[in-house]
Amino acid sequence: MLNSITLPSPAKLNLFLHVNGRLANGYHELQTLFQFIDYSDEMSFAVRDDGNVCLNTPIDGVANNDNLIVKAARLLQQKTGCQKGIDIELVKRLPMGGGIGGGSSNAATTLMACNLLWALNLSIEALAKIGLELGADVPIFIHGKATFAEGVGEKFTDMEPPECTYLVIHPGVHVGTVDVFTHQDLPRDTPKLAPTDLDMTKVGNDCQQIVCDTHPQVEKALNWLVEYAPSRMTGTGSCVFAAFDSASHAHQALLRLPSSMTGFVCKGCNISPLHQAIKCIK
Ligand SMILES: C[C@@](CO)(OP(=O)(O)O)[C@H](O)COP(=O)(O)OP(=O)(O)OC[C@H]1O[C@@H](n2ccc(N)nc2=O)[C@H](O)[C@@H]1O
Numbered sequence: 001m002l003n004s005i006t007l008p009s010p011a012k013l014n015l016f017l018h019v020n021g022r023l024a025n026g027y028h029e030l031q032t033l034f035q036f037i038d039y040s041d042e043m044s045f046a047v048r049d050d051g052n053v054c055l056n057t058p059i060d061g062v063a064n065n066d067n068l069i070v071k072a073a074r075l076l077q078q079k080t081g082c083q084k085g086i087d088i089e090l091v092k093r094l095p096m097g098g099g100i101g102g103g104s105s106n107a108a109t110t111l112m113a114c115n116l117l118w119a120l121n122l123s124i125e126a127l128a129k130i131g132l133e134l135g136a137d138v139p140i141f142i143h144g145k146a147t148f149a150e151g152v153g154e155k156f157t158d159m160e161p162p163e164c165t166y167l168v169i170h171p172g173v174h175v176g177t178v179d180v181f182t183h184q185d186l187p188r189d190t191p192k193l194a195p196t197d198l199d200m201t202k203v204g205n206d207c208q209q210i211v212c213d214t215h216p217q218v219e220k221a222l223n224w225l226v227e228y229a230p231s232r233m234t235g236t237g238s239c240v241f242a243a244f245d246s247a248s249h250a251h252q253a254l255l256r257l258p259s260s261m262t263g264f265v266c267k268g269c270n271i272s273p274l275h276q277a278i279k280c281i282k
């Protein structure tokens with residue numbers, strides 16, 4: 001019986017992001033293409049018999065009770081009546097509030113790991129439904145395949161975009177998702193696309209302009225990156241990315257990055273590194 005496990009908790013990019021409308025509950029209807037990247041936090045889990053959920057590596061500025069990791073494990077206990085607990089260690093690499101989904105990914109990895117270690121045998125669909133209660137982006141990390149997502153991000157049509165090499169830049173600012181979605185100037189009326197009609201040359205990120213207006217550092221990062229390749233923001237920001245024709249060209253550009261920004265080179269993955277790792281264990 002498996003008692004402990006170490007898993008990656010990868011980031012995602014929104015290769016495009018359209019806002020199609022606003023629902024009565026204030027949430028927005030979106031269309032987006034999610035792709036995972038091979039740049040991840042690392043999470044280790046070990047079963048406890050006393051029922052406690054212990055995150056032994058707290059994140060600065062995030063109380064453990066507010067941490068999506070702890071919330072995910074407790075929600076799973078509550079949904080299943082499981083009496084077991086869990087010790088969790090996190091190595092944080094993903095910038096927070098960067099639109100690359102670190103918190104949501106950590107929650108998804110926790111749900112997947114506890115499902116295995118507590119021998120709950122919940123399906124991916126059941127875990128994704130539980131994950132949606134924690135955040136709109138959690139289900140995609142449980143789904144684990146690059147996908148065209150609709151609704152608030154829970155209706156999926158799987159796709160296989162090219163697994164490009166990306167340079168991802170963090171402009172050194174945090175952008176709050178709520179601030180973007182409550183901004184009066186956010187365009188909210190982009191017509192819906194049929195997934196089969198998706199043409200990547202004709203789509204963009206509807207949140208990008210207002211984030212550039214409110215956070216000039218994001219615009220600066222986009223303008224720096226566009227000298228090398230077409231650049232775009234992911235999610236509600238603040239990270240921006242561009243596809244490069246080789247890892248060495250991306251690393252050469254990274255060496256010239258202004259000191260106010262940080263960045264990393266990664267590769268797009270149409271199967272999440274989390275799911276690749278779990279497949280190797282099973
Ligand atoms: C828009 C995306 C695209 O990937 O942005 P990023 O957060 O990744 O940048 C995500 O769907 C975000 O997902 P997530 O970060 O899990 O959002 P949640 O915690 O569920 O919601 C945070 C807040 O964003 C707003 N929100 C979120 C999702 C959505 N479809 N409509 C919204 O209006 C709501 O105000 C909500 O209170």
Ligand SMILES: Nc1ncnc2c1ncn2[C@@H]1O[C@H](COP(=O)(O)OP(=O)(O)O)[C@@H](O)[C@H]1O
Nearest residue numbers: 067068069096097098099100101102103104106
């Ligand atoms: N495990 C976690 N990792 C990162 N952020 C978390 C976590 N738990 C809660 N949060 C909160 O969620 C916010 C958004 O984090 P994150 O998911 O990294 O950004 P984004 O949604 O922009 O991709 C953070 O600023 C933090 O306050």
